[in-house]
Amino acid sequence: MELLQLQYFQVVARLEHMTEAARSLHVTQSSLSKTIQRLEEDLGVPLFDRRGRSLRLNTFGRTFLMRVNKALFELEQGRQEICDLSSPDRGSVELAVNTAGTLPAILKKFRGTQPFVHFHVQMLKVEEMHALLERGEVDFCLSSPPIRGDEIECQVMLLDSILVAVPITHPLCDKRSTTIAELKDETFVGLKRGYPTRDITDRICKSEGFVPKHVYEGDEPARLRALVEAEIGIAFVLESSTWGFREGKMKCIQIEQHDFVREIGLSWHKSRYLSKAAMAFRQIATDYFNS
Structure with a gap:
C-alpha cells in the first residue's frame, strides 16, 4: 500500500467521479483508475460500487476512508511541524x-x-x-x-448588530429605534440569499409573519448605501459597516425586540x-x- 494510492483514493472518494478526480489531481483518468484498482487488489475488496461511469463509496470504502483521512491528516501535521521547526x-x-x-x-x-x-x-x-x-x-x-x-x-x-438604514426623507428617520412590525410594508434593497446578514434578517422577519419585499438583490454591500440614499428602498446593514460613517442622506436606526446580531x-x-x-x-x- 503506497501513500500515493491513499491520496488518490481520498480525492476519488470525495468527488465520487473518476474524471473530475483525475482533473483535480492533474493525472490521466486511466492512470488514476489503475492506481485505485491496485489499492483495491491490495485490500482484497472493492471500495466503490460502479454503475457505468458513476462511483459510490460502499461500506468497505466508507470504513477505509475514515482511517485514510486520519492517517493523511497526521502526516500533513507532521510535515507542517517540521517546516515550522526548520523555518x-x-x-x-x-x-x-x-x-x-x-x-x-x-x-x-x-x-x-x-x-x-x-x-x-x-x-x-x-x-x-x-x-x-x-x-x-x-x-x-x-x-x-x-x-x-x-x-x-x-x-x-465579534457580535455585529444589524441596523436598518433609511433615507433622511423616510418617516422613520426621526426615530432612534424601530420594531420589526413597523418594517412589514417597506420596500427593501439588500444582498442575495445566502449572505449571512440576509439569511438572519429573512429568518427573523419570517418569525414576525412577513417576507421582506426586495426590489434589489445584489452581492455588493457597499452599493446598498447609494440605493438607500436614492430612496429606492431601505436596507438592513451591519453596525461595523457604519464605523466612521457620517450621516448625510441616510440614517441608521436600531431595531428593538429582536437580537438582531451577526x-x-x-x-x-x-x-x-x-x-x-x-x-x-x-x-x-x-x-x-x-x-
Missing part, C-alpha cells in the same frame, strides 16, 4: 472566509509583522469551509455564522498543528476585533 520565520497560513469586510486590515497587519510568511485565502460557503476544517486542509475559517463541531474550536470575534467567529481544528505563523495570525485577528 520558524517563514511558513504559510491557509484561510477560508465568507466575511471579507474585516480581512484587508487584518492581513495588512499580519504581512507587516510576518513579511516572509505566505498566506492563501479562499472565499467559500459555510458548508465548504466546514468540510475543509474537518479534513484539516485550512488553518482557520473566519465566518458568519461561526463554524462549530466536536473537533472544531471556535472563538467568537456573529463572526474564527474556527480551527482541535488536532491541527498550528504553526507560529498561524498563531501569530490568530493573535492579530483577536487584537483587531478587540480594539
